[in-house]
Amino acid sequence: MKDDPAPKFRRRAEDRPDELLDAAVALFIEQGYARTSVAQIAARAGLSKGAVYLYFPSKQAILEGLVARAITPVGAELMAQVAAEARDIRQMLTVFLTSLAQRLSDPATLAIPKIVIREAVVAPEIAQMYHDAVLAQALPIMIQLIQRGIDNGQFRDVDPEMTVRTVMGPVLVHIFLAEIFGIQPAGGLALDRLIDNHLTILFDGLCTPRKVPHE
Known part of the structure; x- marks a missing residue:
């Protein structure tokens, strides 16, 4: 007996949002968010422009869909690790940053923050989203x-908000230098090497211990 075509059609319809998102991210990377039209996304996905609006009411909604698909689940998982009651805060930061590097090594995941970095200046609504x-x-x-690390004595009495910026800043600048200025270390982006190096400096300090002169 031949398969019933109805389920096949339903599966095809359910696949369309992902097909549109795949087409959109490819075009955003190739020619930029601002220069990509809904019609181009539709054509790349093999659909009519009208069909796009059945799933996404605007081009920004498509970008929001990309964030929801690629970034939000990753962020939720990592934040759940961080939010859990912790024993060793240093270990948790290490796990968080290492996991982040692993996630961003997936081109489909890394593509979204890259698009945001490239386009946020000319399209502020992207940055807000x-x-x-x-x-x-x-x-x-x-x-x-x-703050938990400060309260339990694992960290010095530092400014928690400024410390978060200090911890996350090198990762963002690393991506920024590569994507905006084309400056990459030997061997490519290598986020795992960056984070390993960053953790060494963060926890152990950049300067070698000073030698105490003998009296």
């Missing part, structure tokens, strides 16, 4: 983690 969907959720939990 990413702030609301990702940063506004992640930063308070990270600040809470640093």
